[in-house]
Amino acid sequence: MELKVYLEELKKGPANILELLGYLGAYQKDAERLQIASTLINHTLSVYKLADEEVRRVICDLLCCRVGLGQLVLQCKRKLDGNVAQALADTVSAPRFKQILTNVQHSELSELRSLLTVRVYEELNRAATELRSDELREAADRYPKCLLDLALSSSVADWRFVNGCLRMHAVDPFEKTVYTRLVAKFNDKNDMAFLKRLLGLIESAIQDSNVAGYNKLIGELEIHDWPTAVSFVVNSPLELQKVVVGRLQADESLVQRYISLFSLKSYIQQTSFSEHERLTRLLLLLLRKLNDTQIKDISTQGEFLDAISNHLESNSPKVRFFGMVVGDLIYERLNKKPMFDIEEHNREREIFMNKITKPIPDCTLEEAFSIIRSKEQTIERQFTETKIIKPAPVVIDSDPEDSDDETVPRKRTVPTPVYLKEVISYLQADSQKDQLAYEKHEILYKVLAPLVRTKANSQELHFYSEALLDLVLSLPNSYKLADFESWRLSCCIAICVGDFEQAAAFLIKSFFSGDISLNRRILILSCLSLSAREKAGLNDEFVAGKETVPGLGPQRLPENIHRQFIQYEEQQKPELKSITEQMDTLKLTGTVTRISSRLTKKKPTKTKDTRFINNELPKMYFLLVSTWQYVNSKTGSGFVIGHYSPILNSHFLRTLALILDCAIPSSIQVLDMVRELVLILAEHMKQLVVQYEEIVLEAVLAGLRTAVQCDNSLLRQLVGPELIAMRDYLEILLANGVLNETTIQNCGHIVSEINRIASPFA
Template identity: 30%
Template sequence: MEKDITELKNCPSIERVHEILVANVETPSFPYITALLEFTIPQLFDSIRDSKILIQTFQTLIGLGNLLNRISTRQEQSELYISILERVFDEGLALNLVKGNPSPVEIREINKLVFKGKALAVVNEATTLSSVEITSECFKSTGGYVEYLSNSLLKLYSSNTRSDIIEEFLHSTLKFGDASVIKFYEIFFRESSWDYFVQSFQSMKKFQKKGYLKSLFNNYIVRIAPNSNLNALFNLLSFTSDVFDEMVIESIIQTANKSLTQVVAMILTKSDDYDFLVNKLITKWSNSTVIKNEPISIQESRTFMIMQLISRRKGSALTKDLLTNKQFLNAINNRLSSFSNNIKALGVVLVDYVCELNGEKKIFSLAPEVDTYSSLMVPNVDITELPAHDCWEALKLKETTSPIKIESKQDVSQDLDDDDDDDSLPPQTDVADPIYVKQLIEYFSVDTSNQNAYEMRRKALLKGPTLLHQKYRYGTEVHFYSEELLALLIGLDNHFDDKDFNELKLNNMVAVIVTNPSITTFMFNLLLTGDYSLQQRVLILSATLMAARQLRGFSPTNFPSQTLPEPLHRKYLELEGGSKYIDFIENEVQKELLADASAEAQDQLLGSGKVVRVSSRLKRPAKSTETPTAGFYTIIGKLFYFPLLNVWYEAGTIDIGHYSPVYIGHYIKTLALLIHCAYPSSIQLNDMVKEFLILSCNILRKISLEATPVVESIVTGVLIVCEVSNPEFLVTNHNDEIVFIQNWLSVSWELLVDDKLKSVAAGLLLRLQKLESSLERTIMDQSNSIIT
């Protein structure tokens, strides 16, 4: 080998290099690898880059380690070495590294370099410093790297590699974070590979099983359960039944996913701790602190879990004894004593369900607001033992496709003065107006190659809202086609580049919701599970808010852009999509809420006793409203606010990359403005306020001040809360949240860089200081009453 190393340093021919590579591929030494990296590769890269023998040489522990070290230390040549590394990381790397019965020390080194991610870290650092372009999918993202590692593990399993080696690599692969771990389960949760994971899972220690169980259920099964055969999932996952404990079940409840809860309840029927776990759940469900402070969406999820579990013990001593169980009765009493209708409703629903399971007459009659939670009484999914192959086939049959992600076509450079006469459009033809909702759907879904496609779609966009408002009062046509129509509208693209497309599309979506408010549950499920662009998601939020305001009776207001010439107004709408509608409403609300604070500040500056002439144009305009839709006071929370709030808890997190703050800001803004239009008639207003304050505090604990859209939305929302809530109610029931927000604002105000945000935040601080004074007066009054 010494002779070969010397030759490599002295510019050998291509043929001789190949001979040397072949001779040393099985047992490369450190000096030999160094010679290749220092001389051969830089000198002959173009000639040997595709040499399989060269790649195999670096698919050894010593070869890979030195290659990564060279990338880290030779920044000027990193592009060259990364090109080799990308070829080294092929499907055979893991097998080549572990062949020959490696020692424990070698296994730990392989694990560190490959499965713990050192290779990815080295490449990320090098590409950041040198702007090297990466071509291999495995190095482009953490998800791609985890996908590569998962496929490598499959190779190791199928080649009968020692189980201790695989399990060490498996543990490292599953530590890349929740989002990336989904890639692992997408590869392993298949008929051909699932047994490999089960085999490794069953050999793990108990604490490891619990961690991986949470990861599996809360990150992957939660995504597929709503569209899957639950009995098939039960059969494939029942091997985990002995791992579930109180903490694991709590993590399932936090997802607020009903399909996942049903699967877990089915699996727990095989657990020896079934009754113990049910009693633990009821204990927490009855806790007065939990009742007061836990988000209502999570309380609903916990109630649903209890109902699912006790329904599978129908006729047992556990279920029969509940109605005489002191702890359960105390829980019902605590809930019925609450000021929250939602909390009361959950107690009523559960106790009536227990009565039903025991064959007894229900204690309560469901009021309309309680009926919100009657949907928790779902029939049990039958448990049937199935062979594994039948389970996988059943899952295939239940698979559904997600809505197609359609990016909007927008060309900001188009002329503004040619939108009335566009010669590129097809000639107009005589297309009849749609007269049925089914016909409206046909017009929207027409093949764009159809010669009448433009006129048909244009007619549908223009006539759709009127048709829906005419139809919904008679028959069930609107209700029957609402889901199909709404899904079609959300995914509709601007194929013909209409300037007013987004405005007309939004009007149609609003009309669908107004004429069938119960469609919101379906729409928010699309928002949660659909693969939509940011613009499409914002459009859903805009349609939700505008529909709620229309049902509330708020009259439409002219938007600022409507004072512009028509071509500029259309361009404004085209560029902004649906976001400007929410932004405009938010701005109007901010002006309204800050007007009093501004007037008070002016009075303090001018001093008391001075007469100030105020122009009538500067006075706050009266709010333009009509009579709310019948029953609006019940549906604003039941169909709009709480289902939209549930999206947050079911999603667990909102991450769409760089634009996450924009989307989260619009989401919170929509919740806040729903509270604004719910005032004063909603019977669930206090619950809505409570949930908004809890959510706001949770978000403020995590975000940075750079997320301006999120901060502004929360500040505006808390302003609305202060406006619509009784001060005494706020300081008595939500003092912890109010104090936290006030302290956060006090510390952060100087660091805010946006002038508008600082102004709104200052207005909120003033309101919160008033609340603080109100609290002090309340305490003083109570103290005086005690003394006297």
């Protein structure tokens, strides 16, 4: 019998349901499992709690796969009830769940990691809370440790999977058996993301009374990249810095790196006292590891001398102390006496250095686990964390410009910038140092985009475009200006349109390699697509910043120079008059009998710039496509950033569709562009069948609507099989009943279009 027949029988609720369910276990393909899971969820789970134990076991076995769990989670999100929630809890508690990481393809691992470490755990906790079920709560509490145990036992689960398990707060990595297995995995293959998370957990708990335990536990790790490990504790408590640096071998280059940071005037001026103190302590710990020869080398370097002098120039006694104590350590190692021999300073230095030089007690591994579990230390830590610190009083310096005296004039206006170099200085204005910073930002808010548009395709904009984009993208809305993000986007579009090739390359590089937020990445994608549309000749009226602002055009020369040009023009008039008189003698006579229609007909305006869409547009498009393909080859499901993955993936796919729309039908590379987009959409559609996300499906449909604008016969030759596969996937989604009304209509339209295009293959 075919699967369809079995499922139809199952929908009727037969008496021999156990036998029927047994037949379904033979179907292993994703599409088949999807149909089985949908039928079970929609028709069988409504009586799940009433079924006998054996039937429930077989149902859980059928749902215990990537597709089945995905459908259970989706059903919980749509409509949470006791039967579905209990089925989910039983499925992840069943013996078969221990095999879920066996025979997993690399392309499926990323999706499975997101499903098991985030979505399943969330729904279990939500069900336990909303349904107030003790049984569900127990299942939710057991699940994280069970999943971590599976991950550590599996040869398939990588460090990203293990780290995903550790992010579930119910998992305690310092439980003895768990930590022993984590250490073994880390020593086999170092993972710095795991180490960073481990040190972060220690940072919130470490103190003087338990530092010996954590020191022993960290000592079990065979860390290969110590400079990176040290970078994780730059802003950590002293106890954790001592633990990490204590395991480090002498490294002069590492010390030089932190002295370079310590010597910067900008760091000294802009860093808080607490952060500055932590860097000072870390630097002292690193310096103590060096031998006398290395100390002598450090003492002769200009950066060390700058570090001491720049600290001594500070008005803050505390900052001066940080510089003096570093200078004292190096000078004392070389000359057996401190550099600054002042009684009060000596007392402060002794207290400061005693904490740094205090040795960490030794203990056994068994004692280490006992020390960090001590109840007394937990109580003490909680007391320390809840202690209220009284803020220091604010002292306001007397300044004539801050006076209330009305006779003191206040200049609160700034000139409108004319050159982009001025714009950059305005963007860099800091309210802490520049009293007119607000006014400078306010004037840029009004004129930046229109001003940049007056510089389009100029050498000036080409020189400053990257710096402008960098500043605009990173600029915070410190003054709470209205519609700030819209202004930011309009400025980026103006820069990109005026210097497209260089600006687009910079934005793409920032998107993939920059340490920026999700909102910034989406803004970059919006900028690329809207800039491409404007360059291609399509006018989007909703894009701000296109209006002309008075005074931003070419500027008149200063009056004295202007008069000189007028005087020169007056001198030239007699000569021009004589030339004109000579031309009058060459008057032509005759009658015009015919005028070409080409001179009278108004030429139609071009809707698209073919030079742009044949050259610069395909370059950007294929760069985005190749990057997507690289990311997808690693993850199997596009960009993976947790909960926000669907948002970024959908926006990226829409960006590709918008750029492709600029190329249709005029670009000479349009067929290659269409083929690449359809291949991407077909691969992603396959993922949607298993893990449905509405906003991603809408983006896929938007891409298909753009692609099917091409000639039908060419589409059949290029991507006929892919279109048929997507039609089949859409029909599965339509049959599952997971789509809303609008999406159903859009899917139906695309299915009919594909049927019309690919009819010879049907």
